[in-house]
Amino acid sequence: MIYPIVAYGDPILRKPxxxxxxxxxxxxxxxxxxxxxxxxxxxxxxxxxxxxxxIRVFVVDGTPFSEKDEDEDDEPDLSxxxxxxxxxxxxxxxxxxxxxxxxEGCLSIPGIRGDVYRPEKLRIRYRDTEWNEYVEEYSGMxxxxxxxxxxxxxxxxxxxxxxxxxxxxxxxxxxDISKGNVDADYRMRFPxxx
Numbered sequence: 311m312i313y314p315i316v317a318y319g320d321p322i323l324r325k326p327x328x329x330x331x332x333x334x335x336x337x338x339x340x341x342x343x344x345x346x347x348x349x350x351x352x353x354x355x356x357x358x359x360x361x362x363x364x365i366r367v368f369v370v371d372g373t374p375f376s377e378k379d380e381d382e383d384d385e386p387d388l389s390x391x392x393x394x395x396x397x398x399x400x401x402x403x404x405x406x407x408x409x410x411x412x413x414e415g416c417l418s419i420p421g422i423r424g425d426v427y428r429p430e431k432l433r434i435r436y437r438d439t440e441w442n443e444y445v446e447e448y449s450g451m452x453x454x455x456x457x458x459x460x461x462x463x464x465x466x467x468x469x470x471x472x473x474x475x476x477x478x479x480x481x482x483x484x485x486d487i488s489k490g491n492v493d494a495d496y497r498m499r500f501p502x503x504x
Contacts, residue, residue, distance in 0.1 A: 311343045312350050312497070313361035318419045318467070319488025320501040322359050327366045327463045329399045335365075337439040341396040344369045351496035353417045355455045357462030360418050362499065366399045368459035375451050393452050400436035402460055403445070405429040412454055414468045419487060420494040422480055426471045428457050 316322060340358075348356035348369060357368040372390030407430035415423040431449040434456060438444065448456055458468060469477065469484070486492055490500035 311346065313343065313347045314497040314499040315347070315351060315356075315417045315494075316360050316362050317487050317490070317492075317498045317500045318416075318469075318484055320362075320418075320499070322362055322364060323418060323462070323467060324465045325359070325364055326465045327359060327364050330365050330367070332441050337367075337396070337398060337441075340367065341369060341439050344396070345371065345394075348417070351417050351494075355459040356417065357459045359462050359465075366463050367397065368400070368462065369396050370394065370452075370455045370459060372452055372455055390451060393455075396439050397434070397456070397459070398437040398439065398441075400434055400456075400460060400463070402432055402434050402457075404433040405431065405457075407431040407449070412451075414454075414458060416458075416468055417496070419467065419469060419484070420492055420498075421487075422469065422483055424468065424472045424476055424480075426458075426468050428454050432456060434460075 344356050344358070344361065344367070347361060348371065354372055354374055355368060355370045358365045370393065372393035375390045409427040409429055411425040411427050413423050414426045430453060431447065432453045433445065433447045435443065435445045461467065469480065488501055
């Protein structure tokens, strides 16, 4: 099932999420639906608040970063070839390393991108759809994708990290998104559409 993506301005995107209990949800079905929704929108990550659910779950698929783009000089990141996971009740235990910039975007904020600085490494504890617990370390682009989605669980968005001048520059665009005045090639749910 493909969910509409919740647009910027919806209060659920600013609300910290709650931990879920074992057996509370059909996690395999939710995970499949989230991957289907994310892939239909050409995303590399999707958090539960972005489909209107206030729970600590996100999915990632870094495969697009592992493929060579004919128009780009950058080499593909082969560490992301099989980086496709569901994170349930995740907790980042530690972030470390040099902060580095990358131009991020978000399915809830179509058409806006900006450089965000994040630490290069992290250690995270989470459960999978079988309720198995893991503690794993990630670095580079994998860590960045996780950090971006994890922020959604805290009620944070990538635009929060942008410099004040950039925030002022995009303010009208953000208002337009919340009103539904935006072109996206996927279904969205707008908080202030009249």
